[in-house]
Amino acid sequence: MDPIKLVKGFKDLLPEESAKWWFVELRARKFFKNFGFSEIRPPIMERTELFQRGIGEGTDVVEKEMYTFTDRSGENLTLRPEATAGVIRAYIENGLFTREAVSKLYTIGPMFRRERPQKGRFRQFHQINAEVFGVAAPIIDAEIIIMVNEFLRDVGLESLSLEINSLGCSECRPSFKQELIAFLEAKKETLCPDCQRRIGINPLRVLDCKVRTCQEATVQAPLVTSFLCTGCHAHFDELQKYINRFGITYSINPKMVRGLDYYTKTAFEITTTHLGAQNAVCGGGRYDELVKQLGGPDVPGIGFAIGFERLVSLLPMSNLYDNSPTLFVAPLGATAHEKTFALLNSLRLSGLSCVSEYNANVSLKTMLKRADRSGARLVIIVGEDELLKEEITIKDMQTGKQKSFLLSDWGKIIATAKQGEL
Ligand SMILES: [Zn+2]
Numbered sequence: 001m002d003p004i005k006l007v008k009g010f011k012d013l014l015p016e017e018s019a020k021w022w023f024v025e026l027r028a029r030k031f032f033k034n035f036g037f038s039e040i041r042p043p044i045m046e047r048t049e050l051f052q053r054g055i056g057e058g059t060d061v062v063e064k065e066m067y068t069f070t071d072r073s074g075e076n077l078t079l080r081p082e083a084t085a086g087v088i089r090a091y092i093e094n095g096l097f098t099r100e101a102v103s104k105l106y107t108i109g110p111m112f113r114r115e116r117p118q119k120g121r122f123r124q125f126h127q128i129n130a131e132v133f134g135v136a137a138p139i140i141d142a143e144i145i146i147m148v149n150e151f152l153r154d155v156g157l158e159s160l161s162l163e164i165n166s167l168g169c170s171e172c173r174p175s176f177k178q179e180l181i182a183f184l185e186a187k188k189e190t191l192c193p194d195c196q197r198r199i200g201i202n203p204l205r206v207l208d209c210k211v212r213t214c215q216e217a218t219v220q221a222p223l224v225t226s227f228l229c230t231g232c233h234a235h236f237d238e239l240q241k242y243i244n245r246f247g248i249t250y251s252i253n254p255k256m257v258r259g260l261d262y263y264t265k266t267a268f269e270i271t272t273t274h275l276g277a278q279n280a281v282c283g284g285g286r287y288d289e290l291v292k293q294l295g296g297p298d299v300p301g302i303g304f305a306i307g308f309e310r311l312v313s314l315l316p317m318s319n320l321y322d323n324s325p326t327l328f329v330a331p332l333g334a335t336a337h338e339k340t341f342a343l344l345n346s347l348r349l350s351g352l353s354c355v356s357e358y359n360a361n362v363s364l365k366t367m368l369k370r371a372d373r374s375g376a377r378l379v380i381i382v383g384e385d386e387l388l389k390e391e392i393t394i395k396d397m398q399t400g401k402q403k404s405f406l407l408s409d410w411g412k413i414i415a416t417a418k419q420g421e422l
């Protein structure tokens with residue numbers, strides 16, 4: 001029979017990679033907790049309407065990329081293409097805003113978009129998302145920017161660059177939008193087909209189009225920062241004051257607009273030139289009107305997303321995410337197998353990561369080869385000789401040293417194993 005194949009655009013995460021993922025996840029959880037965040041896990045499937053309302057009709061995501069289907073009872077459902085809408089839905093539905101004035105939430109998990117397959121891009125991709133609800137003051141914008149920037153450095157990313165911008169609010173953005181549309185209409189012929197279409201739907205996005213002719217055409221485009229109302233201006237200034245106070249470097253990029261429509265005021269992006277090319281690893285911004293738009297209270301919000309695949313692919317090699325066991329237990333022969341069964345599991349229960357050989361008829365040479373491949377530094381050898389003397393031998397694969405221990409000397413065995421070397 002032919003084996004069934006993986007769905008196109010999807011990817012298996014194999015053990016050698018998942019160790020790195022775990023490392024990043026654990027660090028994120030610890031880091032975010034220090035900043036007062038707790039985890040929320042909304043389901044990955046929501047009503048299609050939520051994304052239509054939350055992300056906006058007319059966006060590529062909603063129009064072309066969502067995995068949407070009708071289930072057996074006729075409901076229109078979608079696999080989440082991003083996390084914020086679902087988190088807000090849960091925040092509203094569970095009344096989190098009635099319990100606390102400020103909610104700081106993060107979530108880690110898969111998102112789904114049916115994009116054109118490209119190298120390194122998958123239709124199921126993963127993000128680390130964090131959202132804060134209930135703080136209008138720019139001090140929180142600065143706090144989460146600092147948090148994510150330092151988190152990325154903490155896991156090992158180098159050459160980070162932080163760009164910030166303000167996208168204005170419902171009061172000042174319309175006049176900017178109007179001016180921008182007029183400017184773009186005049187240059188329409190020189191824009192790429194996507195951007196020609198965007199003028200009517202989401203003109204801001206033309207500003208961060210990667211096509212060269214579009215970039216040239218928008219060099220002289222009006223800048224959102226010169227249209228900011230007094231409130232937005234003050235917010236942007238304060239934000240910079242706080243970032244400066246902490247002392248991380250950044251630049252203002254008035255053309256950075258972020259993909260989604262719902263952002264207000266602060267927008268930011270962190271890129272890295274680690275490994276040569278410039279890569280965005282994190283993007284985020286404020287969305288003061290989105291909670292209300294989704295039927296909730298009038299509560300301001302701000303958040304960011306880190307692309308997991310991208311981040312992991314940029315991390316340097318490190319033994320920090322070495323997933324090797326501490327011990328390999330090598331019993332030689334049937335009696336040794338029986339005798340070491342309890343020992344092996346007791347070692348595990350005392351907190352040591354141990355693997356073993358299941359075949360009783362394997363030679364010492366083969367076993368040591370397997371032990372070496374497992375990555376364990378210490379091997380516990382239990383042979384016929386050892387059994388007669390009620391002993392075991394511990395071998396350090398790195399130094400080649402060997403030492404015998406009485407089986408009854410359990411405390412010494414554990415201590416040596418925990419030390420990880422002879
Ligand atoms: Zn404004």
Ligand SMILES: [Zn+2]
Binds near residue numbers: 192195206209210211
């Ligand atoms: Zn374009």
